[in-house]
Amino acid sequence: MGGGAVLVDGYDTLLLDLDGVVYLGRHAVPNAPQALHRAHDQGVRLAYVTNNASRTPGAIAAHLVELGVPATAGDVVTSAQAAARVVAERVEPGAKVLVVGGMGLRQAVRERGLTPVTTAWEKPVAVVQGIAPGLDYGLLSEGVLAVRQGAMFIASNADTTMPTGRGELPGNGAMIRVIVTATGVEPEVAGKPEPPLHRESIIRTGAVRPLVVGDRLDTDIEGATNAGVDSLLVLTGVATALDLLTASPEHRPTYVGEDLGALHEVYPEVRQGACGGWQATWSDGALRLEGQGARIDGLRAACDAAWAAAGEKALEAQAVQSVLDVLG
Structure with missing residues (x-):
């Protein structure tokens, strides 16, 4: 591990996970708002990079502002945006995409010049799935039918769980198994730790010296390793001391901190x-x-x-x- 200087001083952009790093459910993680305001005031770019595809960037930014965190919709980068770019780069403008997910995913598909649809009858060229409250059997069934018809299958992320104030709940990685089990087709994943979301973050922020900050070894830290950039693991979400001590090489962060306050300490x-x-x-x-x-x-x-x-x-x-x- 590196050390000897104030951690944040070595980076121009913080690529911050949200769940378990900045907030847990509706509440801010202790020290997070203060640490992020301080970094923002020092001229460090803040980008909130999340595997959660259920909400729009505007809704996420509004939630962050309510918690006292500096944010605009342009600061939020989601796996929904990364998934939509993956599809848009392979199909014709205006192509139909079956969205198995919420408003965040539908908006991202529209922003890429694609047409979101809700049934396999419309013969979509792709199925894009992301977690959403109330995701129902009917929409999952349409996804199954479309994939069986030959539509490409893209998952916003493959997190099996997501942290909340009540504990870890099923994530998109658990929900995509419905379509996988019914079709035998594994999706291409756009979110962390796969490259598309990191690429989306760099495109949108112009980061030269980014620091990835997360709470999960298998998404945040592995994603940073895959991208060849430094990472900070905070102990406010999923990862535990046991997880760190028994981590395989791709899951070993550059730095370890209790929370985001570590950004402003001499490491x-x-x-x-x-x-x-x-x-x-x-x-x-x-x-x-x-x-x-x-x-x-x-x-x-x-x-x-x-x-x-x-x-x-x-x-x-x-x-x-x-x-x-x-x-x-």
């Missing part, structure tokens, strides 16, 4: 399993952690030692249990 040097007052070591097939200080520094030290010991593989949970006991 400590993490070297050879040492960080702050902590020292992590690997011996006899197990990871050990000794010292004292901030818990997050202990986790950073332990991750450094764990990833060095694991190399291109991933450690098993039992190998890091003593570290989890120390960190509490």
